[in-house]
Amino acid sequence: MLDADFFRRWMTATAVAVDGAAARLTELDSPIGDADHGSNLQRGFTAVRTVLDKEAPGTPGAVLTLAGRQLISTVGGASGPLYGTLLRRTGKALGDAAEVSGAELATALRVGVDAVAALGGAAPGDKTMLDALVPAVDALDGGDFAAASSAAEHGAEATTPLQARKGRASYLGERSIGHQDPGATSSALLFAALAETAEATS
Amino acid sequence: MLDADFFRRWMTATAVAVDGAAARLTELDSPIGDADHGSNLQRGFTAVRTVLDKEAPGTPGAVLTLAGRQLISTVGGASGPLYGTLLRRTGKALGDAAEVSGAELATALRVGVDAVAALGGAAPGDKTMLDALVPAVDALDGGDFAAASSAAEHGAEATTPLQARKGRASYLGERSIGHQDPGATSSALLFAALAETAEATS
Amino acid sequence: MLINVAETVVTDALRGMAAAHPELTVDVENRVILRRDAPVAGKVALVSGGGSGHEPLHGGFVGPGMLAAACPGEVFTSPVPDQMVRAAAAVDSGAGVLFIVKNYTGDVLNFDMAAELAEDEGIQVAKVLVNDDVAVTDSLYTAGRRGTGATLFVEKIAGAAAEEGQSLERVEAIARQVNESARSFGVALSACSTPAKGSPTFDLPPGELELGIGIHGEPGRERRAMMTSGEIAEFAVNAVLEDLNPTAPVLALVNGMGATPLLELYGFNAEVQRVLAERGVPVARTLVGNYVTSLDMAGASVTLCQVDEELLRLWDAPVSTAGLRWGM
Amino acid sequence: MLINVAETVVTDALRGMAAAHPELTVDVENRVILRRDAPVAGKVALVSGGGSGHEPLHGGFVGPGMLAAACPGEVFTSPVPDQMVRAAAAVDSGAGVLFIVKNYTGDVLNFDMAAELAEDEGIQVAKVLVNDDVAVTDSLYTAGRRGTGATLFVEKIAGAAAEEGQSLERVEAIARQVNESARSFGVALSACSTPAKGSPTFDLPPGELELGIGIHGEPGRERRAMMTSGEIAEFAVNAVLEDLNPTAPVLALVNGMGATPLLELYGFNAEVQRVLAERGVPVARTLVGNYVTSLDMAGASVTLCQVDEELLRLWDAPVSTAGLRWGM
Ligand SMILES: Nc1ncnc2c1ncn2[C@@H]1O[C@H](COP(=O)(O)OP(=O)(O)O)[C@@H](O)[C@H]1O
Ligand SMILES: Nc1ncnc2c1ncn2[C@@H]1O[C@H](COP(=O)(O)OP(=O)(O)O)[C@@H](O)[C@H]1O
Ligand SMILES: [Mg+2]
């Protein structure tokens, strides 16, 4: 079972991963975007760490809900509301249980990812974060965090040949082909951090 | 003896030389100036050709006076009034004789060069056109156009190690050292054109 | 770059704006720029915002006759809902607030969230989306046309209507009419450098240009060998007129992307006017300058907005902001 | 470059200016920009001019409350006397004409010739030289301090005095006082490209900057490794204050050289204001923007002008030009 501390550590691990990958994410956002994805998420997850330390929410659901709200309040851009909604809706779906199972998290994440799709109007294949998120929750299947992480990673890589149909990259039309999507890349980091946290816990 | 046609051909030869050297003059005006000397003189001498063709002045003095006035009206910058004054005052000093000797031209050019010094307040050694003009009229001495041309050329080259004390290059202080002065370079063209015209005439 | 560190670029700019413009209220901490006299009793308040790096848009358009408040995000990053809610609460006199939103996924999502939250607080909110950029086809396969130069027309004209005391419904309708009557096309002669990246966002050799760019340092739809000012004017005006068939005079905005000298912009305007004359499009008013920019990008955009007498009257109405001022 | 060919850059810009500003008379052929209502009976007329490439200076400052006419030369090349004489004749109402001349050899020589010619035509002409740039020592070994940002202060304040109907003698004295009370210092983060040359006038690698530049794309007095906005503000303000010891509040112009985004300029202003506060210099008014530019050069300059109540009143007086407008 996963408790609030697990979720706090997941968020911390994500923040650390984002810090390390910020320059690369911004670099990916340059040819097909506006060169800010790395600094956006870095600002957001730094704020998430701060607020989790300060408010120390006591349930898994509260951790993710607070983290999501914090992303919405600090990131901006497309990724702020989208990642914020992902965490917030996942957190809300977890309810106020003190501990949740891997299967419960998988179900809740599905709710979160669906909310991202509903909010942004994108579907897998559109060259967005959903190309990593959807395969990840598909692979998660009751709690296989390592499988989810590698599915997200593959999903991110598989965005390279796609033509973007949502977000800024879509403005480029065919010229968006041949570049990996920054948001899918950061989604893979989120699932890598989840797997890493689970690994460290077990 | 030199007639109006000689002076017209001198101005034409100068215009041709300036056309050919315009890019180089502008290039010289880049590191220590504002990158316009070539286009300034090109505009001016093109206008001089046009007005000489149109008005066909009948005396040497009238040719130079008209050329000088035209430079003043079309060049602008520092070089417009300075070259304009050089030709205008030289022309006025020639009076309205139909033909002038080489010695008379030498004397008149001395008047013109003095007027340039008076107008701009510069002296030889200040890294300006005077560093070519003054040695040229010194060497001219009764009509040795070839000597004047090579003195101007040497004078221009000798500006390279100088620190500028007049004109735009003076703003650079010591950083003006190591670059040949564009105005001295164009003055050498004027005397080269004079020598060439004399050569073609004799 | 003339900055301290990338992280403080926006707050540094707000501090500098506060110092230069005592006629504005600049809330540096919460990142909101407000009309000093807000809320203005009985008047609809216009709130806009977006990523920074487009200055004077939007902060430079706050003041009598235009915006009541602007919310600057990080560079090229839409602001967060908190800023918009705070702005709305500060400027609402009870007559309602109009959000003017450029059509980018980030701006749309954040303003949508803000509108919900503001309505929860009892503020009446209407929204207008600006999407004038003809370089992007408005289809299922894109995020839709971007909002660019027309934003200035929407903010100025709707701002004048609000200043006159027109209702939220009316001001919203006017804003919508302006957007629907306006189209833009932009061209880049260089990329721009964001503070976060520190170097050009894409590689554009001299001697080439990008056609159909937006205002976020993205490359355009197509790269070509350098064209003359006249050829670019033809390309841009024709692209706009393909989408807009003016049956009345237009307002023309000949807008610099940031690093193109005013000298060149005026020269470009001469060519734009020539092409418009050739195409038989009468021009009622022309504005030339750097108004909707993309940091230090070189290039220009052309926005045309068809106007009736009412819109033209509102365009001519007094305005007093840092970036646009006339009649008072 | 957004141009047709280098040769027509200035006339192209004048055509574009004419189209955008029906409130001005633009004589494209003779290269003179005039107030539409010139000559204004009983009022002294200010005439300025200089090389093009510094826009909005000077053409953008023609209008009620500022210049009566401007004469644009070729890029970075002072105009010719014919332009100035024509301008003087067109704007003189009999109350006299004040030539405002930036201290460059070319401008000085051409305006001097023009003054003689205009006086021959019976026009009363006074001249004021602007030489505010502290980067150049005013010594026998230079052409003297350059005229840069203070030109805007001289034109605005003397323009207001002329608009009030003050005498030529008085307007000239005020212009002289403004110049003597003002000093500038500029910094380049990139070179600029002139149309004639088509490439940067000097080589400045990213990560380095030039201190003490003028407004003609010349390198400065010294090259250094990149500094922060705060460090540059300290350097520039200290350089100015070394030469100017304000005993009264100052006007501050935080001026962009052309390609520096307004976002960065405002951030730079925050640092300039901080340094001024630390040095105990009260600031009466601040103007931030691209006003006295050097084509597409990146960088900024700081101009401070000490003002008494009279100068401040004249600064605040209404002005209506393309580049500077308030109070009407
Ligand atoms: N409509 C959408 N649905 C899902 N994801 C999206 C959508 N639009 C953009 N994204 C994701 O957001 C990423 C960009 O995020 P970011 O750069 O932070 O925001 P912005 O595009 O506003 O600058 C894209 O790489 C993409 O994965
Ligand atoms: N005071 C002066 N006396 C003599 N020659 C001068 C003076 N000032 C400048 N010059 C000459 O003028 C040249 C520059 O001419 P040009 O580039 O056409 O004008 P500007 O400096 O106004 O751009 C310099 O190279 C120098 O030879
Ligand atoms: Mg982005």
Ligand SMILES: [Mg+2]
């Ligand atoms: Mg020069």
Ligand SMILES: [Mg+2]
């Ligand atoms: Mg962004």
Ligand SMILES: [Mg+2]
């Ligand atoms: Mg020059």
